[in-house]
Amino acid sequence: MYRVKAVAEMFDxxxxxxxxxxxxxxxxxxxxGTGKGTLRIPGWAxxxxxxxxxxxxxxAFVTSGELAVExxxxxxxxxxxxxx
Numbered sequence: 001m002y003r004v005k006a007v008a009e010m011f012d013x014x015x016x017x018x019x020x021x022x023x024x025x026x027x028x029x030x031x032x033g034t035g036k037g038t039l040r041i042p043g044w045a046x047x048x049x050x051x052x053x054x055x056x057x058x059x060a061f062v063t064s065g066e067l068a069v070e071x072x073x074x075x076x077x078x079x080x081x082x083x084x
Contacts, residue, residue, distance in 0.1 A: 001030075001040040010046075026052060 004022075008015045018041075021027035028045035031037045 001042055002046065004029075004039055004041065007041050007046065021049065 002010075004018050005015055007027075008018045011018070018027065022029045022039065022041075027041065027049045029039045029041045032040055
């Protein structure tokens, strides 16, 4: 079981990003305690979330007809053009 802050640090994102993923149903979490309680994220939920993110990245970059490397090269070219 992981705390929200620990998961945010693992993924190098803000705590709010993890809370949004939980609220939207993208990331499963368990509420422990009564009232406000506390959230804990099980390891299996992290694995499922990583798989969802990986699939989304694959679909965005590979199946759209453009490889991720090409997209990164295009982004680099655009930044170089802005500087010049």
